[in-house]
Amino acid sequence: MSGRQLGTVLWQALICAAVLALWQWGYDLHALFPKLVPDLLDPYFVSKPTEIWDQFLVLGCLKTGLGVWNGWGDGTFSRCMVKFDNNLWFATWVTLKNTFFGFLTGVSSGFVLGLVLGRSDRLSAIFQPFITAVNSIPRIALAPIIVLAFGIGDSSKIVTSWIVVVFLVFYNTFAGARSVDKSFINAARLLGASEWQITRSVVIPSTMAWVFASLTPAISFALIGVIVGEFIGAEHGIGRLIIESEARGEASGMMVAVIILMIVGVILSAAIWRLQIYLLRWQK
Amino acid sequence: MTESGQMRVEVRGLDKSFRLGAGLLEAVKDVSFTIAKGEFVALLGPSGSGKSTVLNMIATLLQPSAGEILIDGKRVVPQKASPQVGYVFQKDTLFPWRTVADNIGYGLELAGVPKAERAQRVATCIEQAGLLGFADAYPSSLSGGMRQRAALMRTLVVEPQILLMDEPFGALDTHTKIDMHEVLLKIWEREKQTVLFVTHDLSEALTLADRIILFSARPGRIKEMFAVNLPRPRDAVTLRETPSYTELFTHIWHSLGEEFIKGRKP
Numbered sequence: 001m002s003g004r005q006l007g008t009v010l011w012q013a014l015i016c017a018a019v020l021a022l023w024q025w026g027y028d029l030h031a032l033f034p035k036l037v038p039d040l041l042d043p044y045f046v047s048k049p050t051e052i053w054d055q056f057l058v059l060g061c062l063k064t065g066l067g068v069w070n071g072w073g074d075g076t077f078s079r080c081m082v083k084f085d086n087n088l089w090f091a092t093w094v095t096l097k098n099t100f101f102g103f104l105t106g107v108s109s110g111f112v113l114g115l116v117l118g119r120s121d122r123l124s125a126i127f128q129p130f131i132t133a134v135n136s137i138p139r140i141a142l143a144p145i146i147v148l149a150f151g152i153g154d155s156s157k158i159v160t161s162w163i164v165v166v167f168l169v170f171y172n173t174f175a176g177a178r179s180v181d182k183s184f185i186n187a188a189r190l191l192g193a194s195e196w197q198i199t200r201s202v203v204i205p206s207t208m209a210w211v212f213a214s215l216t217p218a219i220s221f222a223l224i225g226v227i228v229g230e231f232i233g234a235e236h237g238i239g240r241l242i243i244e245s246e247a248r249g250e251a252s253g254m255m256v257a258v259i260i261l262m263i264v265g266v267i268l269s270a271a272i273w274r275l276q277i278y279l280l281r282w283q284k
Numbered sequence: 285m286t287e288s289g290q291m292r293v294e295v296r297g298l299d300k301s302f303r304l305g306a307g308l309l310e311a312v313k314d315v316s317f318t319i320a321k322g323e324f325v326a327l328l329g330p331s332g333s334g335k336s337t338v339l340n341m342i343a344t345l346l347q348p349s350a351g352e353i354l355i356d357g358k359r360v361v362p363q364k365a366s367p368q369v370g371y372v373f374q375k376d377t378l379f380p381w382r383t384v385a386d387n388i389g390y391g392l393e394l395a396g397v398p399k400a401e402r403a404q405r406v407a408t409c410i411e412q413a414g415l416l417g418f419a420d421a422y423p424s425s426l427s428g429g430m431r432q433r434a435a436l437m438r439t440l441v442v443e444p445q446i447l448l449m450d451e452p453f454g455a456l457d458t459h460t461k462i463d464m465h466e467v468l469l470k471i472w473e474r475e476k477q478t479v480l481f482v483t484h485d486l487s488e489a490l491t492l493a494d495r496i497i498l499f500s501a502r503p504g505r506i507k508e509m510f511a512v513n514l515p516r517p518r519d520a521v522t523l524r525e526t527p528s529y530t531e532l533f534t535h536i537w538h539s540l541g542e543e544f545i546k547g548r549k550p
Contacts, residue, residue, distance in 0.1 A: 187377035191391040
């Protein structure tokens with residue numbers, strides 16, 4: 001690691017420490033300097049790192065509400081997991097699973113749609129006004145309707161997630177398919193490629209960079225769709241956990257959920273990024 | 285002229301105009317010529333003389349406004365490329381997402397040639413093009429000359445009998461260009477494809493061709509034809525020092541020069 005990189009890491013650690021310290025002890029100064037310390041630092045709203053940690057242990061069934069460690073051997077952990085059915089682990093699993101399916105269906109349908117319309121002047125002329133109109137709806141506004149129609153189970157979350165992802169991927173794929181270098185298509189045609197072979201071997205590869213540009217936002221959108229769906233009506237999931245904590249006025253529970261979402265988001269984006277590096281390795 | 289004397293490419297009364305705003309731009313006017321099997325013909329002229337347009341019509345990339353094109357006596361159908369016809373672009377159109385080997389093997393892949401045979405034919409081409417060691421490289425890491433050699437091989441690997449080349453070495457520096465002439469001549473001496481080579485470079489036309497068709501400035505029509513009776517096999521470097529080369533060069537130069545001047549006028 002060079003000196004410069006080391007300096008960067010040190011600065012980052014310092015910033016983290018400062019934020020955590022302010023979060024933990026900042027409000028203690030409120031009594032001394034009421035003008036300087038905003039009310040927003042009140043642990044009632046933002047909790048405190050130590051409280052969040054304790055709450056994490058409780059929501060994760062690692063400790064009981066009274067602060068006693070749950071054991072693996074004596075079965076207290078598994079009993080807690082069963083009794084507390086929206087525990088942190090199960091909630092994360094449910095949210096991740098729905099995000100994955102929303103992402104998968106959104107990306108694949110958006111990709112196919114973008115490719116078909118991008119390759120056909122006729123179809124894109126016909127469908128363009130409809131797509132523009134539907135795209136103008138803030139998709140999140142549809143979430144209550146979707147929950148009403150599909151119930152409070154997994155399917156309403158997947159559909160909400162799908163509807164926010166599909167347009168994003170569609171527009172990128174469409175733009176990519178439109179901007180394929182004509183000379184590549186001519187070259188392929190002159191080497192005897194059929195329309196389908198041109199699509200497969202020229203249009204799709206040269207559209208990939210565009211598609212990938214939409215995947216990182218798509219994964220965040222998929223997560224947003226699921227969480228909003230869970231806010232409106234769900235039995236399980238991180239969004240449900242947030243709503244429950246909010247109802248009990250427990251800022252720490254909401255913060256645990258938010259931090260878990262942040263970690264999930266970072267991991268998923270990193271995975272997409274690795275995949276992109278590999279698949280687009282020809283790009284310099 | 286060739287042994288068989290059999291006609292390969294025949295162009296009759298070819299016209300092409302493009303819509304330009306409200307008017308029409310006449311790019312090609314009444315062009316007719318015949319290329320014999322195995323003949324190497326250069327289409328020479330200033331830019332805007334319609335020589336590339338003629339080539340693209342033969343390649344079926346453009347549709348003629350009038351006239352007809354026959355390959356082996358059969359009328360060419362627009363948008364339906366014949367597998368016997370290979371085309372090399374000015375800008376190498378190697379697919380950046382494929383390695384050199386996969387680019388060269390593309391045409392064979394399309395034709396459904398089995399993998400083992402494909403690999404073998406590609407390997408031969410890579411060797412011929414002097415690209416050994418670059419089979420698994422992506423085009424972005426190659427020099428302009430190497431890319432154009434790979435592009436040439438991608439066209440040649442499917443063994444086309446007619447080769448259409450649109451200023452393929454126009455973007456290369458002089459040295460690389462002469463290297464490419466040697467590569468091309470070597471292949472052509474062996475395979476004797478019928479070649480139509482578009483260029484605005486007289487020395488390039490003289491080095492390569494059996495015959496030069498000189499195009500006039502816009503609207504492009506045929507101004508003159510010159511037989512290039514220089515001995516073969518030719519050496520791209522030493523050829524330029526022979527008296528017959530210089531003689532032909534001067535002779536065509538004046539005729540070509542007039543068109544370059546006309547082409548510059550609005």
